[in-house]
Amino acid sequence: MKSVFQMIATLACAVALTACGAAANTEKPVVLDPNTQVKEFLFPDLVKGTGTAAAAGDTLTVVYTGWLYDASKPDGKGAQFDAVIPPKSFTFVLGIGKMILGWDRGLVGMQEGGTRRLLIPYDLGYGVGGTRDSTGAVVIPPYAGLVFDITLRKVEKK
Structure with a gap:
């Protein structure tokens, strides 16, 4: 009798654990739009500079424009989400x-x-989380590929 009870209890525990495991996995797989995905990290020079080269630890002053990547648009430039243009700059x-x-x-x-x-x-x-502005509105969606055109104005060596 004791072995039958142990067998029933073991079976009940196995069923309960299986059910808990199935219930815990309620996340749906992420389906990414291939048009929003940059397949390879690239950083070509559009205009070759002639001044000091940037290195880690240097202070850079730049102007730039940033777009969400959209493979269906010229140069992959989808919606613009940010820009710092002359006379302003970003350091x-x-x-x-x-x-x-x-x-x-x-x-x-x-x-x-x-x-x-x-x-x-x-x-x-910005990874799987993306970014939001101060009001909570999405600026960069999760899993977004990005395009930046950046002009390097100044390099201050460390």
């Missing part, structure tokens, strides 16, 4: 983790006066 330290990885990796070696296009896969951009 940051390269390679210390304050910027997205695509910038920290893609601007190394760029020379002053040059313009570079960064084609950034989502994992080197």
Whole structure:
């Protein structure tokens, strides 16, 4: 009798654990639109600079425009989400983790006066979370590929 009870109890536990495992996995797989995905991280120079080359730890001053990647648009430039254009500029330290990885990796070696296009896969951009503005509106959707045209105005060596 004791062995029958143990067998029934074991079977009941197995069924309960199986049911719990199935119920816990309620996430649906993410389906990515291939038109929004940069397949390979690329950073070609559109205009080759002639000044000082940027390295990790240097302070860079740039102007740029950023777009969501859309393979159906010319140069992959979908909706524009940000821009800093002359006379304004943006200054940051390269390679210390304050910027997205695509910038920290893609601007190394760029020379002053040059313009570079960064084609950034989502994992080197804003990742699976994307970004929102101060009102909570989505600025960059989750899993978004990005395109930036960046002109390097100044390099201050560390």
